[in-house]
Amino acid sequence: NAGVTQTPKFQVLKTGQSMTLQCAQDMNHEYMSWYRQDPGMGLRLIHYSVGAGITDQGEVPNGYNVSRSTTEDFPLRLLSAAPSQTSVYFCASSYGLDEQFFGPGTRLTVL
Amino acid sequence: GENVEQHPSTLSVQEGDSAVIKCTYSDSASNYFPWYKQELGKRPQLIIDIRSNVGEKKDQRIAVTLNKTAKHFSLHITETQPEDSAVYFCAAMRRGSTLGRLYFGRGTQLTVWP
Numbered sequence: 001n002a003g004v005t006q007t008p009k010f011q012v013l014k015t016g017q018s019m020t021l022q023c024a025q026d027m028n029h030e031y032m033s034w035y036r037q038d039p040g041m042g043l044r045l046i047h048y049s050v051g052a053g054i055t056d057q058g059e060v061p062n063g064y065n066v067s068r069s070t071t072e073d074f075p076l077r078l079l080s081a082a083p084s085q086t087s088v089y090f091c092a093s094s095y096g097l098d099e100q101f102f103g104p105g106t107r108l109t110v111l
Numbered sequence: 112g113e114n115v116e117q118h119p120s121t122l123s124v125q126e127g128d129s130a131v132i133k134c135t136y137s138d139s140a141s142n143y144f145p146w147y148k149q150e151l152g153k154r155p156q157l158i159i160d161i162r163s164n165v166g167e168k169k170d171q172r173i174a175v176t177l178n179k180t181a182k183h184f185s186l187h188i189t190e191t192q193p194e195d196s197a198v199y200f201c202a203a204m205r206r207g208s209t210l211g212r213l214y215f216g217r218g219t220q221l222t223v224w225p
Contacts, residue, residue: 033213040120042200042217043155058212059112090154099145100213102154 004103013081021076023091032074036087113138117216134201135183141203
């Protein structure tokens with residue numbers, strides 16, 4: 001099993017550009033989520049999904065979109081990148097509401 | 112929603128000493144409390160968790176205690192080693208709910224000096 005994978009590992013965007021962060025898992029987990037990690041702020045939930053076709057907002061959803069068309073994939077879209085979105089993004093998955101397995105992260109810089 | 116507060120934000124201990132990190136939560140319906148360890152540049156990984164029907168759980172040098180009445184839980188690391196140096200996050204969740212949100216504390220940077 002590859003576990004939770006994320007691409008890209010690093011990304012630099014200009015203000016106003018859009019992009020998609022990819023997340024995939026091969027553990028047949030129903031629950032997937034996206035977090036952003038900023039210094040001193042811990043991990044904050046952006047969006048999450050409890051199964052294919054079902055998504056919901058977390059604490060900091062503004063400026064991000066998600067969709068869940070398959071169990072395996074949960075992409076995060078930045079609609080119009082802003083410097084405030086500079087962060088490290090982690091995708092996580094779990095079987096039910098239990099231990100969450102995190103991906104390796106994507107370090108995003110918005111200039 | 113849930114609010115999880117974690118203290119201290121930084122903690123330095125000598126190798127062999129014990130380390131204690133404390134967290135409080137606001138939602139009395141929360142019933143699952145995991146602890147994650149994140150080494151520098153790595154992803155968070157679960158080290159121990161506790162459910163609300165249990166007051167204490169141990170795994171070798173790591174233990175977690177839960178006080179539901181006071182709404183706080185703590186991580187205890189005994190006989191600390193340099194490899195315990197990392198950022199530790201506590202979290203709280205209301206399992207069994209369709210919401211299923213995991214709320215994290217802001218983290219504790221633990222440094223263990225040899």
